Amino acid sequence: MFANPVFRYRMLTLAEGWSFVLLLVFGSLLSRISEIDLVMPLGSLHGLLFVLLVVATLVIRRRLGWGLGMTLVALVAAVVPLAPFVLHRWKRAELLAAERAAEPVRA
Template identity: 30%
Template structure:
């Protein structure tokens, strides 16, 4: 599996984990007082976030991405649905 394929998978997983954290685990904690999902979801998202950053940097070197493109790809990881946008715009190429 090459760098771009790994980034594509991690981008999807990181995006899903972020959305689960924001729209399921956090409302359960703050509205329902239920902490059941916070720790596992937060941990999974943290690990996937770090992996996404590492793989973006790996793809930057492998594909000779510009600094601007790299910064945008990294910034997308802190926005809901951001990694899906980057995946569709720059990573998902047949």
């Protein structure tokens, strides 16, 4: 399952989206209203997931038949808050179909 690049892309999309939400809500909000500062650890996690998502987008685009325009939309979605969830929902059927097609048939 984790060897499937489409599955990895789907999971990275969701993980990166949630890490951004956590960074904005908990990192920024808690550092302003309390002494708890989670910006550095959450920011590092989000940065790592963002880089992995960019690489995964560039790897998966050919398999999904995405042109330059769709690839740019996917990359911009990684930057805009909550956009990874919108992209994931919009392309869900396409991603699931590609994921099923990439899995080896088990006897």
